Amino acid sequence: MSEFPLPNVSNDLTGRVALVTGASSGLGERFARVLASQGASVALCARRIDRLESLAGEITEAGGKAVAVQMDAMDADALVAAVDAAEAAFGTVDILINNAGIPDAQRAHKMSVDLVDRVLGINVRAPWLLSTEVARRLIEAKKPGNIVNISSTAHYRYDGGGAALYSVSKTAVARMTETLSTEWAYANINVNAIAPGMFVSEMTDGMFERIGDPREWVARKRVPVPAQLDSTLLYLCSAASECVTGAVIKVDDGQSARMRMG
Numbered sequence: 001m002s003e004f005p006l007p008n009v010s011n012d013l014t015g016r017v018a019l020v021t022g023a024s025s026g027l028g029e030r031f032a033r034v035l036a037s038q039g040a041s042v043a044l045c046a047r048r049i050d051r052l053e054s055l056a057g058e059i060t061e062a063g064g065k066a067v068a069v070q071m072d073a074m075d076a077d078a079l080v081a082a083v084d085a086a087e088a089a090f091g092t093v094d095i096l097i098n099n100a101g102i103p104d105a106q107r108a109h110k111m112s113v114d115l116v117d118r119v120l121g122i123n124v125r126a127p128w129l130l131s132t133e134v135a136r137r138l139i140e141a142k143k144p145g146n147i148v149n150i151s152s153t154a155h156y157r158y159d160g161g162g163a164a165l166y167s168v169s170k171t172a173v174a175r176m177t178e179t180l181s182t183e184w185a186y187a188n189i190n191v192n193a194i195a196p197g198m199f200v201s202e203m204t205d206g207m208f209e210r211i212g213d214p215r216e217w218v219a220r221k222r223v224p225v226p227a228q229l230d231s232t233l234l235y236l237c238s239a240a241s242e243c244v245t246g247a248v249i250k251v252d253d254g255q256s257a258r259m260r261m262g
Contacts, residue, residue, distance in 0.1 A: 009240040014039035017090040018237070019083065021073065021130065022100030024051035026201035027150065030226035031097050031233055036064035038234065040095060043086030045071040065090065073100045073126040074118065083133050094145040095237050096134045098127035098173075101150065108164040116165060123169035128176060131191070135184050144188035147180070148236045149173050151195040153252045170195070174248045181246030190245040192236045197252025200225045219254045228253075 018035045022028035024046035036042045036059045044052045044066055052068035059066040067089040071082040086093050101123045104111060131147050138145045152170035154163060174193055181191040198214055200223055214223060232251050235241050250256070 009238075011038050011234045011238050011240075013095070013234075013238065016040040016095050016237075017043070017086060017093050018095035018097065019043040019045060019086045019093045019130075019134070020097040020099060021045045021071070021082075021126070023055065024048040027196070027199065027226050027229065028097070028099040029055060030229070031099060032066065033059065034230050034233060035095065035097075035237065036066055037062070038238075040237075041065040041067075041090035043067050043069050043082065043089065043093070045069045045082045045086075046100065047072055073122045076125075076129055079126060079129050080133055083130070083137070087137070092137055092141050092143055093134050094138060094143055096130060096145070096147045097233075097237075098130060098147070098149045100126060101169075102166075103163055104165045105162055107162050111165065119165050119169055123166070124172045124176070127173060131176070131180055135180070135187070135189055138189055139184070139187050145190070146237045146241075147189065147191045148233065149177050149191070149193040151177070151193045151248055153195050153197045153250060153256055155195055155248070156250070157256060177248055178246045185245060190236075190241065192241070192244060192246070193248040194229065194232055194236070195248050195250045195252075196229060197250075197255040198223050199229070219257050222253070224253045 013035060018040045020028055020032045020042060023032045023044040032042050032044050032055065044055055046052055049068060049070040056066040056068045069082045069085045072078045083093055102119060104115060104119050127149055151173040154167040155170040155174045158164060158167040177191050177193040229251060232249055
């Protein structure tokens, strides 16, 4: 007889401590709200502290727990300080959502060194440093944890148009997910990634201004909204995915089936 309930699934995150980067807008804001709604205490991390404080207030008013933490993803010391702040407020971070990211929006041969450094710094270096910092503390505390990185369908396909380095950075995130899942499997730290296609966000708003309405290019003639990532996020943060680590889950509403960029 199975020792597990039927079905063996739950979104209950009561007692968990989550740190979400890029939480001031877009997918990150939604991720923070979702985790808090399921009982997690959430550290909201980004540069725009006013937005974070407003979001923390809304989560608190709704009965959740949240703290606003100003963080520059390019500053290695600030990344450690963000984990310190989350731990001081709620205890050991056992859910990390590496969501912060920026596009390049330029042809590769026209990019400045500063932009190259920022794209790689925010999209690759920051999630690496945060993951290793959170994992180190979990290992010392002998606690399991869940790390969810946000990659992109640009990891699988790039059709040109000025996002070459962004695509490279998201492939790095996918590979980081796979390697760190192996690195920390013994410690019961699951490392997975979500690879979204086009979703409505501040980042894609800028892209749509450049390339036009994308709905004509995709199979379902629509662009999904962040709420349609809720179930994937909760799956990867909860006990439901206990045996899932090193996975990169593509969530693109069928966009890759018929994507045409010109």
